[in-house]
Amino acid sequence: MRDHKGAPFSPTLLFTSSISNIICSVIFGKTFEYSDSKFQKLLATINRAFELTGAGGPLVFLPLAQKLTCLPSYRELQRxxxxxxxxxxxxxxxxxxxxxxxxxRDLIDHYLIAEQHRNLDEKQNDISSHINADNMVITIFEIFIGGTETTANSLRWAVLYLMEYPEVQTKIQQEIDRVVGRNRFPRLADRPNMPFIEATIMELQRIMPVSPLPLARYTSSDTEIQGYSIPKDTIVLANLMSVCKDESLWEKPDVFDPGRFIKDGKMFQPDDFLIFGAGRRVCLGEGLARMELFISLSNLLHQFTFKKPEETTILSFKATEALTRAPLFEYETRVILRD
Ligand code: HEM
Known part of the structure; x- marks a missing residue:
């Protein structure tokens, strides 16, 4: 970002590469150079896969969608x-x-070791287990793509909102300067002392949830919710967007106001903050995502101020309608070095 010397650039590739590298170090035990063409191709493929899930909106979750295998977008998604x-x-x-x-070295090694123990257990006690070679591939795949697209998109939205609301950006920088100072970089231990940046991250996620319609789930038995009976084996989708924009929960839900998450000078998280899903299968990456967003944003704003390019008059907040939401139009930003 510094190398652009104040000229406009798109931050998308930088965010996707750096965020993906964090999850790569957890699961593959290594990171990739941003110039590595194989890595960049892989990231573009992940991005395209998410885009393609948008083709049918929520309909992609219906059993019927699995019969539409002749559609070119379906075949491209499979590829x-x-x-x-x-x-x-x-x-x-x-x-x-x-x-x-x-x-x-990493999650794959731990899974391989668990697989060896499973083999021993099965021989000795005939225990059947979910730990097996096929599940390992899917588990690593899900964590890899789940840990790349969502958090990188969150950072893309963050920069867009910070350009639109410079007063919020200034307030975060004042907090950083007060707590961290200019002689070192922000670190996770600073988080409890920085309620405003934490509140801003939550407000960014509330106003623009990147995963507003989470994964489809099945009911495992007949059940009843608020007078509605839902039979066993029904596909259920929680509409997180409706929670984020519910006027009975949030005052002026369309207004960007990090202050709504601050009470008596401290950050607080209301029960209705359902950004990472609901229930037992809530996002397993929540803790990591929160750390990544805090570390990325606090370090960026420690070093830079994000500004709209001079020729950009209006920023677009339109989003793609896919499994995750990204800015519909690629945008550019400028970074001004702080002293
Ligand atoms: C801001 C970032 C993130 C957001 C907003 C987000 C959101 C979500 C949501 C809404 C779900 C569906 C939960 C449900 O069905 O109730 C989910 C599932 C999942 N997320 Fe995340 N996520 C984020 C970051 C991450 C990260 C960093 C990882 C990897 C470590 C990750 C891995 C996963 C996986 C593997 C699932 C599927 C869990 C399952 O099927 O049980 N996510 N995420």
Whole structure:
């Protein structure tokens, strides 16, 4: 960002690469150079896969959608998923051949070790388990794509809103300067002392939820919710967007106001803040995502002020309607170095 020397640039690739590298270090035990063409192709494929889920909106969750295999977008989506799965399989095989059970490097190694224990247990006690080679591929795949697109999109929205609301940006920078100062970088330990940036991150997620219609779930038995009976095996989708914009929960829900998450000078999280889903299968990456957003934004705003390019008069807040929501139009930003 510094290298652009104040000239406009799109931050998308930088955010996707840096956020993806965090999850890559957790699952693959390594990071990739931003100039690595194989890595960039993979990120573009993940991005395209998410875009393609938007083609049918919520209809993609219906059983009927699985019969529409002749549609070109469906076939392209299958190709994208196949390419990402191939990458994950290659990584797993490379790990299998270099595994040191006494020195696990990452999630794949831990899974391989769990698989070995499972094999032993099965022989001794005939225990059946979900730990197996097929589930390993899907688990790593889900964490890889789930940990890349959502958080990177959150940062893209963050910069857009910070350009539109410079007073919020200034207030965050004042908080950073007060708590951290100019002689070191912000770190996670500073989080409890920085309620305003935390509140801003929550407000960004509320006003523009990146995953407003989370994953489809099945009811495992007949049930009743608020007088509605829902039979076993019904597909259920929680509409998180309706919670985020509900006037009975939030005052003026369309107004961007981080102050709504501050009470008596402290950040507080209301029960109605359902950005990471609801129930037992709530997002498993929530803790990591919150850390990533705090560390990224606090460090960026420690170093830079984001400004609209001079020729941009109006910023667009239109979003893609896919499994995750990204800015519909690619935008550019400028960074001004802080002293
Ligand atoms: C701002 C960032 C993120 C948002 C807004 C977000 C949101 C969500 C939501 C709404 C769900 C569906 C939960 C439900 O069905 O109730 C979900 C599931 C999931 N997320 Fe995230 N997520 C984020 C970051 C991450 C990260 C960093 C990871 C990886 C570590 C991750 C991995 C997953 C996985 C694997 C699932 C599927 C869980 C399951 O099926 O049980 N997410 N996420």
């Amino acid at each position: 994208c998923i196949g390419d990402i799965l191939d990458f994950v399989r290659e990584e797993i095989e490379a790990h299998r051949s270099t595994l040191d059970v006494d020195d696990p």
